[in-house]
């Protein structure tokens with residue numbers, strides 16, 4: 001077995017199972033040509049792309065095959081990506097090998113635990129998660145309107161001297177993971193979890209925040225008014241996420257600042273250059289805009 005090259009190990013390991021199932025050599029070769037070329041590995045899990053082992057693999061997928069995949073890719077559990085869907089941004093990852101879907105991703109000194117088949121985790125947001133651990137000033141109060149399992153709040157709580165973080169989240173699976181992650185990372189004392197629709201829960205957070213995170217895609221526009229109301233009267237900083245045309249982030253940023261300026265109240269805003277977080281779809285980017293709001 002080829003020590004270093006996981007692709008060759010995968011082809012050899014899966015090839016053995018196919019030959020063991022009685023496939024002729026040319027049939028094996030035809031299938032092995034369609035092995036996945038990329039996957040994600042973390043903890044004891046290998047996460048295959050949505051397209052992996054579909055179609056003509058249908059009749060040949062078996063526990064033996066998944067064990068061969070796990071062995072070749074040095075993992076214990078095998079899962080396959082699906083669509084991220086609905087308002088709760090639920091994941092439809094399926095477990096192919098292994099019952100337990102609780103996973104822990106350790107990233108920049110933060111442990112993110114969650115149920116792989118219930119909550120999403122976007123590896124591509126790694127730099128933005130790290131940045132959120134660096135932007136907070138000591139003693140600040142932060143409101144995270146779309147907290148999930150703590151993607152942005154945990155790095156703030158673990159890596160900065162933040163005063164307090166208010167996390168709003170309506171997906172019960174994400175809230176369970178968030179509460180566990182706050183304990184595991186030893187930061188539960190500096191965070192309040194507000195379970196439910198932020199249109200309801202954020203009403204109790206008016207005028208408290210120095211900073212608000214609006215980490216919802218493709219648009220967090222429903223949270224703009226909540227975010228402005230959550231800021232202290234002197235103002236603060238908004239981190240507004242969204243999806244912009246790859247060639248024209250500025251147009252999206254102008255839309256965001258335009259919508260904010262239509263809000264009631266005396267304030268001025270100053271927006272930074274939009275930051276590209278990752279590709280969202282062909283020709284579309286996930287971007288974030290830092291907006292400083294100064295109260296009247």
Ligand SMILES: C[S@@+](CC[C@H](N)C(=O)[O-])C[C@H]1O[C@@H](n2cnc3c(N)ncnc32)[C@H](O)[C@@H]1O
Pocket residue numbers: 087088089120121122125145146147148149151152168169170171174196197198199215216217
């Ligand atoms: C999945 S996260 C976004 C992902 C995050 N930006 C990241 O870096 O991966 C968005 C979260 O907002 C939650 N959410 C969406 N609309 C909401 C609302 N109105 N009230 C509370 N939570 C909401 C979803 O359940 C989801 O967990």
